[in-house]
Amino acid sequence: xxxxxxxxxxxxxxxxxxKAWGSTQAEEGLIRRDLFTExxxxxxxxxxxxxxxxxxxxxxxxxxxxxxxxxWDDMRAALADVTRERTxxxxxxxxxxxxxxxxxxPLFERLRTTVDDSNGKVLIDxxxxxxxxxxxxxxxxTELCISxxxxxxxxxxxxxxxxxxxxxxxxxxxxxxxxxxxxxSMRAQEVMENTLSAIVDKKADIxxxxxxxxxxxxxxxxxxxIRTAAAVRLMGAExxxxxxxxxxxxxxxxxxxxxxxIRTRSSLRMALADAFRQLDxxxxxxxAK
Amino acid sequence: xxxxxxxxxxxxxxxxxxxxxxxNGLIYGGGxxxxxxxxxxxxxxxxxxxxxxxxxxxxxxxxxxxxxxxxGLGRGLGGAKRLADAFEVLSEPGIGTQVRxxxxx
Ligand SMILES: Nc1ncnc2c1ncn2[C@@H]1O[C@H](COP(=O)(O)OP(=O)(O)O)[C@@H](O)[C@H]1O
Ligand SMILES: [Mg+2]
Numbered sequence: 290x291x292x293x294x295x296x297x298x299x300x301x302x303x304x305x306x307x308k309a310w311g312s313t314q315a316e317e318g319l320i321r322r323d324l325f326t327e328x329x330x331x332x333x334x335x336x337x338x339x340x341x342x343x344x345x346x347x348x349x350x351x352x353x354x355x356x357x358x359x360x361w362d363d364m365r366a367a368l369a370d371v372t373r374e375r376t377x378x379x380x381x382x383x384x385x386x387x388x389x390x391x392x393x394x395p396l397f398e399r400l401r402t403t404v405d406d407s408n409g410k411v412l413i414d415x416x417x418x419x420x421x422x423x424x425x426x427x428x429x430x431t432e433l434c435i436s437x438x439x440x441x442x443x444x445x446x447x448x449x450x451x452x453x454x455x456x457x458x459x460x461x462x463x464x465x466x467x468x469x470x471x472x473x474s475m476r477a478q479e480v481m482e483n484t485l486s487a488i489v490d491k492k493a494d495i496x497x498x499x500x501x502x503x504x505x506x507x508x509x510x511x512x513x514x515i516r517t518a519a520a521v522r523l524m525g526a527e528x529x530x531x532x533x534x535x536x537x538x539x540x541x542x543x544x545x546x547x548x549x550x551i552r553t554r555s556s557l558r559m560a561l562a563d564a565f566r567q568l569d570x571x572x573x574x575x576x577a578k
Numbered sequence: 579x580x581x582x583x584x585x586x587x588x589x590x591x592x593x594x595x596x597x598x599x600x601x602n603g604l605i606y607g608g609g610x611x612x613x614x615x616x617x618x619x620x621x622x623x624x625x626x627x628x629x630x631x632x633x634x635x636x637x638x639x640x641x642x643x644x645x646x647x648x649x650g651l652g653r654g655l656g657g658a659k660r661l662a663d664a665f666e667v668l669s670e671p672g673i674g675t676q677v678r679x680x681x682x683x
Contacts, residue, residue, distance in 0.1 A: 505590055507597040508651045536590040544594070544657030545643050 294415050296349060298399050299342040307338055309395030319388050324378040333371045337389075340367035341426070364426070372433040382434040389427040393420065454480045456487035462494040463564045465557065469502035477513035484517060488526050495564040496521050499557045501532030511546040518551045527552070527567075531560035582621045582683035592623060592681030595661040598654035599627045599677045605648060607631030607675055621683040622663070630674040637669065 299306065311334060314320050320330060340363040347360030375385060397416060406412045454476060459465050464487050466480060484496055498517065500506065506514075518528035531554040533541075538555075541548075554560040565572060579589045596612075603610025607629025615624040634640045641659065646652035659665040664680035 505594045505597060507594050507601070508653050508657060509601060512651050536587040539587065540590055540594045540661060543591070543660045544598075545653045545660075546651065546657075 294400065294404055294411070295396070295419050296342065296345040298396065298403060299338075299345055302399055302403075303338070303342070306392070306395055306399060307334060309398070310334060310338070310392045313391040313394055314388060317387055317391060319384055319391060321378075321380060321384075324375075324380060333374070336367050337364075337371060338392075340364040341392075345422070365429070368426070368430055369433060372430055373437060376434055376437045382431055382438075385430050385434050386427045389430050390423060393423050450476065450479055454483050456483050456491075458487075458491050458493075459497070459561060460564070460568075460570070462492060462568060463497065463561070464488070464491050464493040464495075465497040465499055465561075467499045467502065467557075470504070472503060472510045472513055474509075474513070477510075477517070480513075481517045481520060485520055485524060488521065488524050493526055495527050495529065495567065497529045497531050497557065497560045497564065499532040499560070500530060500537070501534070501557065503532075503537075506537050506541055506546075508544055508546060511541060511544065511548075515546075515548065515551065522550075529554055529560045529563060531555070531557045579623055579681070579683055582616070582618070582623070584621075584681075584683035588681060588683060591661045592625075592679075595658035595665075595679055595681070596625055596627070598658040599625075599679065602654055603627050603629040603631070603675070603677075622680050623683070624664075624678065624680045626676065626678050628674065628676045633671040633673055633675055634667070634669040635671050637667065641667075 311320075311331070314330075314334075325333075344361045344364045348358065372385060375388075376382075380388075396419060400412060400415055400419075404412055404415065454466065454468070457465050457467070464484075466484050466487075468480065472480070480498075484498070487493060488496065498514065500514070503510065514530060518530065521528040529552045530548070533553055533555055552560075552563070554563060579592065600610060600612060603612075608631045610627050610629040613626040613628075615626075616622075617624060639645050641655050642652075643656045644652045655667070658677075658679065662679035663682045664678075666678045667675065668678075669675040
């Protein structure tokens, strides 16, 4: 059984193969001294090697390639650890896959020199099996990398969402919601929720929704704004939409969007002045005229 | 349009119109293919938005302001027509919809 050779070689030639694996990695420029110390790289390589070796040994009697088999549990765990650590520090998906694949050639080399095989059949079988094994390990690594990245993207999306729709208290009973970028339905929902809860938390009477940073207002964005303003009014506060630039005013007119009762102002400054007036607040300059 | 040196107001108009049309293609047409062509000689950007959705039965009604079969403001089609420098809708119920619009830089 060819797999026997592999596990015997993995066992007997551990030191030699680890070294050779390291050299192949170095040759292919996969040793990132900028991201890892030599010791860290060595520990990771050893960890993977031992898990692989253990898996191969355990799978001698079963299907070597079933990656879900129990005998590969350690391998999967080790890969997950190493992949997470490496991608966190900036190793690319391709580098991660190549890192795993770099074990192939040293092992083939050992097979060639240790297996006494006159007609080559045993060797070809062993190479075949080991190739399939390492390929599926590297594929699994790629999947891990991608799922790590997906997680990062999702987390960043959530963080951005919160960052992108802050509600700031400008004054007693006056809050502002500066909107930046695009206002898709998901963001709009977030903005609405944040705004409404700020009315309660900050006891706001006036909410200034500033769209200076919004690039275009189409009918859907307009609809979101109108709905938010209506909800603000339902809660007993008043919404002022500010930062309506000339180009946005023009497109809104041409779209035929009716902002109805909602108060609109061209700048945040004017909206704030309005709000002060309404709340009977005077802001006095102490610099003598 | 940047390459054509368009004023920001002209860009905003076209981007808004395209946003309306593309969103319709997405929502009502079930996804749309958009082709953008920049004609340097006339300093015009042409945009085609095609979908293979249900099509529009009553074009006059769809274009009229305030009509929506969904939950929109019903001003997308008419608005885009007013914002664009050229505008044409071809639609065949059961086959799909194609909207072609242009904006001069
Ligand atoms: N690509 C399309 N395919 C099918 N129907 C469409 C398409 N575009 C627009 N319509 C129809 O025209 C109506 C008006 O569109 P529009 O003016 O953009 O308003 P809204 O998007 O707010 O519904 C839509 O409600 C829909 O019934
Ligand atoms: Mg629409």
